[in-house]
Amino acid sequence: MRGSAEEGLKKLNWAEGHMKVLRRVWEEDLSGRALEGERISMALHPEAKTCVLARYLARSGASVRLVACNPYSTDDDVVAALLEEAPGELEVMAWRGESEREYREALLWSLQHNPTLILDDGGDLTEIIVSRPRDFPELKGISEETTTGIIRARGFEREGRLPVPLIDVNGAKMKRLFDNRYGTGQSTLEGVLRTTNLLIAGKRVVVAGYGYCGRGIAMRMRGMGARVAVAEVDPVKASEALLDGFDVGRMEELLEGADMVITATGMKNVVAAGHLRKLKDGVILANAGHFNVEIDLKALEGASSGVREVRDGVKEYILKDGRRVFLLAEGRLVNLVGGQGHPVEIMDLSFSLQALSLLYLKENHVRLPAGVHPLPEELDRRVALHFLSAMGKKIDKLTEEQVRYLEEG
Structure with a gap:
């Protein structure tokens, strides 16, 4: 084992303690094993914030396989902690400094459990799905995190090769206005x-x-x-x-x-x-x-x-x-x-959107055609309200009179 599980657990617990929005999403939307029976393949940066998300998905009943979306972005301490903490429920194959061959092998390994949902960062898993769509008959959809991944997905869509619905989480306001800028x-x-x-x-x-x-x-x-x-x-x-x-x-x-x-x-x-x-x-x-x-x-x-x-x-x-x-x-x-990635509170927002995106795909994949889809605005607003609440802030609502004024034009 490359990292220190003890140090990794400290990092995980620190991150989870500051991810209050994701905690609320789990309590209100994912608790009660809302993802029971789902098999999720995740290609993200396996550091503390990502692994907190993976933890919550596993706690929600999903079988999760996590790999890196970059050969050098893994935190070996955090991976060591996860491997000790939840063998079987949450599997990880990632380490810092993977060779190109090892990186590719890990991506393929993550897909060997016949995933029903994919959480991608950059589009490398999506590219494999596009090249071998018949190998994944139970796949319901993909949720993409990044601008780069969406650019690639739209290219596949234009070519008519995207076989399932893909949710553009990167385009959500609570992602692009905060993660991409402040993060x-x-x-x-x-x-x-x-x-x-x-x-x-x-x-x-x-x-x-x-x-x-x-x-x-x-x-x-x-x-x-x-x-x-x-x-x-x-x-x-x-x-x-x-x-x-x-x-x-x-x-x-x-x-x-x-x-x-x-x-x-x-x-x-x-x-x-x-x-x-x-x-x-x-x-x-x-x-x-x-x-x-x-x-x-x-x-x-x-x-x-x-x-x-x-x-x-x-x-x-x-x-x-x-x-x-x-x-x-x-x-x-x-x-x-060279650093530790985005601040914890920023990734709290992005990963809350991702969790809701996966749940949305589970519940709505049958009516969604193959192609790139925006994250529903109500999920964006839900995360925003959770964030304000976590920050101890309340905002006004339009009065009935104001709503009528808008409707009357």
């Missing part, structure tokens, strides 16, 4: 700080992408005193970044003089071969997108005369002209590989 913003900053131990104030930081993740990163970096510029291909988002007070421009122009570049786009080769000549000596490259494709690593390696690890999680690439480029977390998710 990614704080956790990316933490990942950079823990990996480098460098000062942010005064540094020139380029953020690639101004979706909700990029907005959060830009906001937090500016809050730490960085001079932030945004590279964005969408003119609407670029306009928004400009009016939010950030410099905006083409990547090639912004890279000159940048101390740090952080990608958060979900797109490949955002920092491409042609950009390398613009990088200053000592620049730091980090990625907050799901896959390690946003920085062209093959081009970076090809342009380098040498590579060495100079600090845990930091590789120094020495370019052939002598310039040094520091890559964090091997170009993978810096907030998870």
Whole structure:
């Protein structure tokens, strides 16, 4: 066993104690073994918050198999605790530093119990389902967590290959407005700080992408005193970044003089071969997108005369002209590989949505056609109300007179 079960249990209990919304969802919606008989395959980041969700799903009567959605995002302590705590009910096959072969084998293992429901993060399980739909005759539906996963799912949908309904949890307001912005913003900053131990104030930081993740990163970096510029291909988002007070421009122009570049786009080769000549000596490259494709690593390696690890999680690439480029977390998710992931209270919201999404699929899969579906708004509002209640807040409701006024137009 790679981790310490004792330390893992501490992390699990700390996280669960601060996940008050998920606790309410379990008490009001999932208790009484609401998922009895379901077989759930989960590919997420196996750290404390994720494993709290897996615990609740197992307590609700489901048979759960959990694997990683990133080879480097597993917390071995937490996995050790789960393996000791609930053998049989909740099975885990994950460890930090999986090889590509081991990662693939774990994904396939998670599907060997003929799942009825899938909880995916990034779309790797969905891709397997799409390639072998006849192997999963009892599958009712998929719930997807991320922007990247939804982009892939919509591609499968356009091709007519998505065999079951897939719920876009990422599109829910209580996900994208909080997880993608506040969660990614704080956790990316933490990942950079823990990996480098460098000062942010005064540094020139380029953020690639101004979706909700990029907005959060830009906001937090500016809050730490960085001079932030945004590279964005969408003119609407670029306009928004400009009016939010950030410099905006083409990547090639912004890279000159940048101390740090952080990608958060979900797109490949955002920092491409042609950009390398613009990088200053000592620049730091980090990625907050799901896959390690946003920085062209093959081009970076090809342009380098040498590579060495100079600090845990930091590789120094020495370019052939002598310039040094520091890559964090091997170009993978810096907030998870270099940090502890999103704050507990943020993932509390996202995982509450996921739990309700799985229950919704169980109860409604027969009437849902194959394809991508939004999470019902009433579930979004339910989580929002649970959150306000957990925070000790109450809000007003429209009066009957106000409701009539709206209805009358």
